Amino acid sequence: RGPRGAHLTDAGRLLVRHADVALGELAKARRALDVLAGNGVGRLRVAAFPTATATIVAMAARSVAVQVVDAEPQEARALLAAGEVDAAVVYEFEPGGPGSLIGEDPMLLCLPAGHPLALGAAIDIADLAGEQWVVGDGCPSVPSLVELCRAAGFTPEFSPIQTHDFGAMQGLAATQGLVALIPTLALAAPRRDVAIRRLRPQPRSRTLRYVLGDASHPTAERFGDELRAALVLERRSLNGS
Numbered sequence: 401r402g403p404r405g406a407h408l409t410d411a412g413r414l415l416v417r418h419a420d421v422a423l424g425e426l427a428k429a430r431r432a433l434d435v436l437a438g439n440g441v442g443r444l445r446v447a448a449f450p451t452a453t454a455t456i457v458a459m460a461a462r463s464v465a466v467q468v469v470d471a472e473p474q475e476a477r478a479l480l481a482a483g484e485v486d487a488a489v490v491y492e493f494e495p496g497g498p499g500s501l502i503g504e505d506p507m508l509l510c511l512p513a514g515h516p517l518a519l520g521a522a523i524d525i526a527d528l529a530g531e532q533w534v535v536g537d538g539c540p541s542v543p544s545l546v547e548l549c550r551a552a553g554f555t556p557e558f559s560p561i562q563t564h565d566f567g568a569m570q571g572l573a574a575t576q577g578l579v580a581l582i583p584t585l586a587l588a589a590p591r592r593d594v595a596i597r598r599l600r601p602q603p604r605s606r607t608l609r610y611v612l613g614d615a616s617h618p619t620a621e622r623f624g625d626e627l628r629a630a631l632v633l634e635r636r637s638l639n640g641s
Contacts (some may be wrong), residue, residue, distance in 0.1 A: 442465065442618070442619075443465045443466055443467045444464060444465065444466045444467070444486050444487060444617055444619050444620060444623055445466070445467045445469070445484070445485040445486045445487070446466050446467070446468050446469070446485060446486065446487050446488065446489065446623070447468075447469045447470075447471040447475070447476035447479045447480065447485045447487075447488045447489070448468055448469075448470070448471065448476065448488070448489035449470070449471065449472050449473060449476070449489065449490065449491065450470055451566065451583060451585040451586045452489045452491075452585060452608070453468055453470055454585075454588070455585050455588055455630070455634050456489075456502070456585070456608075456627050456630040456631050456634055457489060457627070457630075459626075459630035459633065459634065460623055460626035460627045460629075460630045463622075463626050464619045464622055464623045464626055465619070466623065469484075469485060471488070473488075473490035473491060473492065476488035476489070476490050476611075477490065477611070480611060480613040481613070483613065483614075485613065486612070486613055486614040486617045486620060487610065487611065487612050487613060487614070487617075487620055487623065487624075488610075488611045488613070489502070489608065489609075489610055489611075489627065490608075490609050490611060491505060491583075491606040491607060491608050491609070492606070492607050492609065493540050493541060493543075493544060493604050493606060493607070495607045497607075497609060498609070498611055499609035499610055499611030499612070500609065500610050500611075500612075500624055501607070501608070501609060501610075502608035502609060502610050502624070502627050502628055502631055503608055503628060503631045503632075504605040504606070504607060504608070505583045505584050505585050505605055505606040505607075505608055506583070506584050506602065506603075506605045506606075507541060507544075507581045507582065507583055507584075507599075507602075507603040507604070507605060507606070508581070508582055508583075508584055508587065508596050508597065508598060508599070509523055509528075509579060509580075509581060509582075509596070509597045509598070509599040510569060510570055510573045510579065510580045510581070510582045510587075510590075510594050510595070510596055511523075511531075511573055511579045511580075511594065511595055511597065512573055512574055512577055512593070512594060512595070513574070513592070513593050513594055513595045515577075515595065517597075518595035518597065520597065521597065521598065522597060522598040522599070522600050523597050523598070523599055523600065524552075524600050525548050525549060525552045525599055525600065525601065526552040526553065526554075528549075528556075528579060529549075529552070529553070529554040530554075530557070531556075531557070531578075531579045532557050532558065532559045532576075532577075532578050532579070533545065533556050533557065533558050533559065533578065533579055533580060533581075534558075534559045534561060534562070534563065534569050534572045534573070534576075534578040534579070534580045535558055535559075535562060535580070535581075536562055536563055536564030536565075537562050537564075539564065541581055541603065541604070541606075544603050544604040545581060545603060548599075548601060548603060559572070559576070559578050561576065561578075566582050566583070566586035566587075567586075569582055570582070570590065570591045570594050571591070573594050574591055574593040574594050581599075581603055582596075583606050584635075585634065588634070588637075608627075608631070610623075610624045610627055612624075
């Protein structure tokens with residue numbers, strides 16, 4: 401003790417460092433025991449955007465017990481920073497963000513099934529000059545689309561009808577004659593009255609990442625491996641093989 405209160409001695413500081421390590425290892429052991437016992441406490445808390453939740457997260461959850469929260473990337477990262485989830489599945493259009501790579505989610509062209517261009521397997525972006533695009537306000541795929549169109553010699557025209565819902569985009573393509581860019585994961589069940597085609601040149605893909613907040617969770621790393629395996633299976637399913 402001193403005139404300004406109590407302070408740790410050198411021995412006390414050494415003991416605290418070892419105690420922190422011991423308490424951390426004890427917490428890991430408790431989580432591992434919860435998982436082994438099948439208790440809800442042991443579930444990995446994961447924030448994921450909806451198209452991932454419906455596909456690769458659902459498939460990976462068959463092997464790892466998880467509690468899933470629907471959240472777009474920005475919200476998912478906020479939940480992770482606040483410690484409200486253990487991990488997050490996010491996407492980005494500019495690669496190099498935090499987290500480990502899951503894989504790529506290519507953007508595909510959606511247009512009415514009866515559109516003359518739907519006869520081909522791939523469509524040149526230049527052939528879409530004059531078409532109206534349906535996008536969501538502030539959609540992160542728009543800058544890449546504008547860049548591709550301008551390189552092809554035209555500026556894309558956007559429909560006054562806006563939505564972030566990929567199912568709604570398909571509906572608007574079918575009923576309003578609009579075209580849209582839709583990520584592959586959102587096309588697990590495409591409508592029969594739309595055509596899904598590759599676009600040339602290929603738009604920038606969504607890069608899928610798995611970000612850990614609590615790497616000590618006993619199933620955190622395993623779930624990341626399951627996500628990567630699920631993406632491979634999902635791609636094979638969509639390709640019909």
